[in-house]
Amino acid sequence: MAQQLLQPGRVLLCLSRRSDPSLAEAAQAAGVELVQWEQDLAHPVIAAARLSEWLAAFDAQRFDSATLINNAGTIGRPRPLAEALPDELAQALRVGLEAPMLLTAAFLGATRDWRGARKVLNISSGLGRNAMGSQAPYCAAKAGMDHFSRAVALEEASAANGARIVSLAPGVIDTDMQVELRSVDAALFPDRGRFERLKADGQLDSPESAAAKVLGYLARADFGSKPVADVRDV
Secondary structure, three states: OOOOOOOOOOEEEEEEOOOOHHHHHHHHHHOOEEEEEEOOOOOHHHHHHHHHHHHHOOOOOOOOEEEEEEOOOOOOOOOOHHHOOHHHHHHHHHHHHHHHHHHHHHHHHHOOOOOOEEEEEEEOOHHHOOOOOOOHHHHHHHHHHHHHHHHHHHHHHOOOOOOEEEEEEOOOEOOHHHHHHHHOOOOOOOOHHHHHHHHHOOOOEOHHHHHHHHHHHHOOOOOOOOOEEEOOOO
16 A cells, blocks of 8 residues: 555655565655654554654645555454463554554544545454454454444544544455464364465455555545445445
8 A cells, every 4th residue: 555655745654563665765766755663553652642743743734635544453363262362462452453543543633623634544354344263352453443433433524624534344365464364273263264265266355456446445535425344345
């Protein structure tokens, strides 16, 4: 998504555990202002405070639009909840739910008086809507993301220049997370075979294709009409 968002006139801020030199090179070649923060979202209070401060430095009249995309998540080590480790559970919920909520709050607060249209895109998952054993933390985080998006949509609907928010399932994507799911001990994760079949049958979307579909949904005129949606919705 970051690569595809490198278009002239944009300012792009990326938060991740590690910066990406290739993204920096592409931004320089495209003439795009890129800022990369090496930020562990397992510490979301720090991340949210930093985002508020960064946004507050901009002229409220500068941009025609501003968008926050919450994309981070972690599956941890899939296993029944009875066998989960407390610190891993806490991290999964901090990264997958607490961080998006705090960053959304920071973004909405800091841009409240901006003239441009504001959007929040939360990257959710089908597992937020359909439960799966040995995935309780991930399912809970994504379900929470869906529901807080519904609540924020109600709040922003009555606000002046209210933001539009969508919690969007992006489809099944061929990422390292899929590799992890296919390598888990089947005794701890009975659904492992399902993910092996998705790969074997060629049913996984590439990251580049999925990013294009997600950003295409973000650009839709009806973005925000449904606060919980699927990229495959027509």
